Amino acid sequence: xxxxxxxxxxxxxxxxxxxxxxxxSCHKPHLAFSDDVSSTxxxxxxxxxxxxxxxxxxxxxxxxxREGGLSSLEMxxxxxxxxxxEFGFNIIEITKRLKSDSVYQRxxxxxxxxxxxxxxxxxxxxxxxRSLISGxxxxxxxxxxxxxxxxxxxxxxxxxxxYSDKTNCSQCHGGFxxxxxxxxxxxxxxxxxxxxxxxxxKNEADNGRFKVPTLRNIEVTGxxxxxxxxxxxxxxVEHYNQGGFGHPNxxxxxKPLGLSVIEKQQLVAFLNTLTDHDFINNKTFRN
Ligand code: HEC
Ligand code: HEC
Numbered sequence: 170x171x172x173x174x175x176x177x178x179x180x181x182x183x184x185x186x187x188x189x190x191x192x193x194s195c196h197k198p199h200l201a202f203s204d205d206v207s208s209t210x211x212x213x214x215x216x217x218x219x220x221x222x223x224x225x226x227x228x229x230x231x232x233x234x235r236e237g238g239l240s241s242l243e244m245x246x247x248x249x250x251x252x253x254x255e256f257g258f259n260i261i262e263i264t265k266r267l268k269s270d271s272v273y274q275r276x277x278x279x280x281x282x283x284x285x286x287x288x289x290x291x292x293x294x295x296x297x298x299r300s301l302i303s304g305x306x307x308x309x310x311x312x313x314x315x316x317x318x319x320x321x322x323x324x325x326x327x328x329x330x331x332y333s334d335k336t337n338c339s340q341c342h343g344g345f346x347x348x349x350x351x352x353x354x355x356x357x358x359x360x361x362x363x364x365x366x367x368x369x370x371k372n373e374a375d376n377g378r379f380k381v382p383t384l385r386n387i388e389v390t391g392x393x394x395x396x397x398x399x400x401x402x403x404x405x406v407e408h409y410n411q412g413g414f415g416h417p418n419x420x421x422x423x424k425p426l427g428l429s430v431i432e433k434q435q436l437v438a439f440l441n442t443l444t445d446h447d448f449i450n451n452k453t454f455r456n
Contacts, residue, residue, distance in 0.1 A: 170280040175297030177276070178290060180456040184263055185212050185256035192249065192294070195221040198454050201386035201445075202301060207397025215254035218363065220397035223390045225383055225448070228299040229346050235379045235395050236366040237352060242295035260287050303385050303448035304345070308439075320442055327439025330432055336409070337422040338436075347384035347443070354378045356413020356423045357394055365395065377418050388444045402437045 178184065182191040195209040195217075196202040202224035208217035219235065232238070233245040249255040250263065267273050267285055277285035280293060308328070310319035320328070331338045341355075342348055352366045354377040366375035379395050393399040399408060410433060412425035428436070 170276060171293050171296045172300055174273070174276045174280050174285075174289075175293035175295070176454075176456075177273070178294050179297050183266055184250060184258065186258040186262075187212050189213075190256065193456065195249075195255075196224050198451075199449055200389050201225045201303070201449050203386075203390040205391065207392050211249075211252065211255040212257045215257070217254055219395050220392060222382060223386055224298055224301050225303045225385045225390075225445075226346050227301060231350050232380070235382075236369045236375075237380050238369045242298050243291040246291040246294045260290065264290060301448075301454065303445040305447045306385070306445040307442040309445070311442075321438075323435055324438045324442050326432075327435035327437070328442075330428075330436050331439050336426055336428070336436070338409075340422050341381045341420070342384050348381040351381050352378040353381055353420050354416055354418040354423075355409075356416055356419040357398070357408070359414040359416055361416075363395060374418060377416055384440060385443050386445060386449065388441045389449060402440050403433070406433050406436050 179192045179196075182188045182194070184191060189212055193202075195204045197204060200223075204221040207220050209221050210216050222235070227233075227242065232240050233242065234248070239245045239248070247260060250258055250260055264284075264286055270285075273285045277283060277289045277293075281289040283289055304313075307319045307324075310316040311325075330336050331342075340349075341351065341353055352375065354365075358377065361377040364376050366378040366380075367373065369375070387393075387402065391397075391400060391402070393402070393405050399405050406428075409423065410426045410428045413419060413423045
């Protein structure tokens with residue numbers, strides 16, 4: 170019941186001030202709960218500033234948003250609700266608005282033995298988000314289910330490159346979720362308009378550092394990087410191949426890689442094996 174309540178809220182546009190958008194407007198299920206524009210507008214078409222990230226396996230994240238300013242999914246729910254350029258609303262007004270909805274009140278009473286108040290609302294949405302687990306891509310079948318036929322030789326070559334010292338990709342994008350959750354500067358810019366983790370810490374050493382994102386379902390979560398400035402995986406791989414722009418905080422792992430045309434294609438082919446079709450087509454997550 171908690172999950173069902175959270176799911177209903179996730180798709181409910183009455184959470185935004187003018188009832189125009191829901192969480193799912195920016196976190197679209199068929200795109201692994203991300204968006205395909207560099208930054209999504211919120212209510213009254215107020216422009217957003219960052220690319221909406223995937224919610225794939227968000228339960229495993231130790232902190233949220235790209236600078237890692239929030240430590241729980243419950244707290245994170247408040248951000249889009251109050252953010253001027255997202256829902257532009259506030260949670261007290263939402264619970265007032267939903268008071269007369271008997272379905273919600275019945276569900277909340279069952280789930281939390283209370284009317285749909287602030288605490289029930291954020292906990293229910295977080296419960297739904299925690300269920301968005303993906304681990305059945307072609308790569309998973311190969312790696313964890315011993316299905317050697319699920320990757321082609323070309324894709325395996327890309328996987329070997331990904332895990333090699335030649336590219337260093339897995340040094341940051343390692344582990345089950347393809348991230349070490351660190352904050353890194355990957356040389357996207359010489360000067361950052363969005364200063365990343367520095368916004369939170371006010372420390373120059375954090376300028377241009379962003380949370381290393383998961384690469385699960387990366388095929389469908391473009392455009393890429395915090396601002397959606399790279400529009401294809403070919404461009405992402407080319408960015409790393411060039412070694413990025415010079416920046417005092419750029420990680421020493423980011424340097425020119427000297428990849429051949431074929432190697433670049435192999436890397437992209439591997440990244441595409443991380444798509445979990447069961448997850449993105451899962452009807453139980455849909456409205
Ligand atoms: C207008 C578009 C928009 C709407 C609506 C929206 N989000 Fe987001 N969401 C974003 C963007 C952009 C970010 C990245 C913010 C950042 O990094 O500072 C984000 C980040 C997140 C994150 C953090 C993910 C991570 O990897 O750290 C979660 C969780 C999330 N949103 C859940 C929700 C929920 C739940 C709702 C509805 C209550 C919602 N979002 C509504 C655009 C949106
Ligand atoms: C030093 C750590 C580091 C290394 C090494 C690294 N990355 Fe990243 N990667 C990051 C960070 C940090 C971001 C997010 C940057 C941003 O949001 O602007 C990122 C973003 C990405 C994205 C976009 C994800 C999204 O959702 O927008 C892809 C794809 C990617 N990296 C693939 C790779 C590949 C392939 C390699 C190896 C060639 C690699 N990375 C090496 C840290 C790293």
